[in-house]
């Protein structure tokens with residue numbers, strides 16, 4: 001099974017070593033506007049799938065979106081670790097917000 005980080009590393013490999021027939025290579029060759037268009041389309045597909053009862057369809061569309069967002073991150077030079085670091089910062093911030101809400105309730 002491929003983790004998100006492994007997929008990101010594979011995408012980076014495609015960026016540095018273009019491979020014939022690779023869809024990832026096709027996206028990098030087309031450039032940022034094409035990648036952004038795909039992220040937009042896939043986001044819409046996630047929204048549509050979320051309104052339908054099929055979990056399989058929803059999982060499929062979220063996976064498409066995750067892949068295209070990872071390609072966008074690789075294009076911008078942003079790593080999975082950058083996202084983890086940002087999320088870790090929020091952990092502290094969010095618990096402070098929670099604390100404030102609890103105090104406000106008193």
Ligand SMILES: N=c1c2ncn([C@@H]3O[C@H](COP(=O)(O)OP(=O)(O)OP(=O)(O)O)[C@@H](O)[C@H]3O)c2ncn1[C@@H]1O[C@H](COP(=O)(O)O)[C@@H](O)[C@H]1O
Pocket residue numbers: 002007010014019021022023024025038063064067
């Ligand atoms: N996870 C994915 C993945 N998810 C979605 N897609 C591709 O995203 C495209 C989305 O489908 P669409 O119908 O919206 O787009 P399309 O009509 O094929 O293409 P466009 O002309 O719209 O760009 C499909 O071609 C899918 O194959 C992916 N392509 C690759 N990966 C991963 O990337 C790895 C490397 O793939 P290659 O770069 O192709 O070697 C693979 O092993 C996979 O793990």
